[in-house]
Amino acid sequence: MALEHALLVSLRERAASGSELTRRFDKSFGYFWSATHQQIYRTLARMEADGWLTSTVVPQQGKPDTKVYDVSPVGEKILAAWLTEPPATTPLRSDLAVKLRGASFADDRAGVLDMARGQRAEHEARAAAYRQMLARQFPHPEDLPDADLDRYLVLRAGVRVEEGWIGFLDEYLSTHERRAAGVRAKEA
Amino acid sequence: MALEHALLVSLRERAASGSELTRRFDKSFGYFWSATHQQIYRTLARMEADGWLTSTVVPQQGKPDTKVYDVSPVGEKILAAWLTEPPATTPLRSDLAVKLRGASFADDRAGVLDMARGQRAEHEARAAAYRQMLARQFPHPEDLPDADLDRYLVLRAGVRVEEGWIGFLDEYLSTHERRAAGVRAKEA
């Protein structure tokens, strides 16, 4: 629903080509709005047709020509208005939450716990990646210009979300591990 | 991608009609996997065609007949296997995160902060709803059967996710409010 606006934000930060935007959405921007190159190209075309963006073909050294997009005055207005509108409630869909809720229907509870450990490791890795980005991109966060402060704070949100998952998985795993230990003790 | 499996989990918990499943996905189950009635009906039809589910038409008092679905042995196997498979990485898409990252492009920073306060209130309300559900459905969580323990723990994940958002929004708002106060002090 908001890919257009995510593209507007990214392009306002810095004009870019479809290819460059695809890379951005695979990395930093992609941590809170992901999109495939095909979706990005199709949406850019529609936004240009609607007058939200302008584009310029730029020859490159040793590479094909590239199409650099920028936000038009119309697009600036549309983005400014969108930024203060309350967002629609984003429906949540989590495979992991569904799996853990249904874990008692697995053949093997241990297999589910192993899967949960693997997921915990992935969330840990993601949190570590965010922290590394924070340290690298914002070594001195006390005195940032407004736009950088926003990027900094939103990146910290990423860390919080990962920490939330890690805390949950820790609780889930330790509760089940304690249960399993209690069952084994009772069987002694 | 996993609506089929979410339906399998919900139906293994208790057989239900499409209408009843729609209500479940609007409420408790919907907190981590949401779906519209149309998607649910279409997916149920496909799952029955594929042999994952069985259904029985049940007359009702004062209401039209209803179609009660249950999981077939084939469906049970498919679910059991899915539960231990590592989930695909769920792409994240957050309107709110995009808005806050792009806040410096708004006409009015105060408008964005107001929107953020509204979002904070919504997350607070959602966390409170989860807590109330926890208190009501699991007054004594120390000695739950396995399946109920899973439902209890996953519900607590919901609380953690909301608390993560609240913590982030608190930081975002207080940081910008301090900045605004600092600017006003400097103008004095």
Next chain:
DNA sequence: AGCACCTATGCAACAAGTTGCAAGGGGTAG
């Protein structure tokens, strides 16, 4: 010169999710 690979862009088909609408049964009020 030709081939393989990389880069940048984009078409087409399909899947997932949503919206709008509709059909038919049951019950109630006028």
Next chain:
DNA sequence: CTACCCCTTGCAACTTGTTGCATAGGTGCT
């Protein structure tokens, strides 16, 4: 008896997101 509302199910079209594939330019190697 009729009209309206509720309930349950489901069709169709559209939007969003994904996958697979393709085109064309540029470079390097054989």
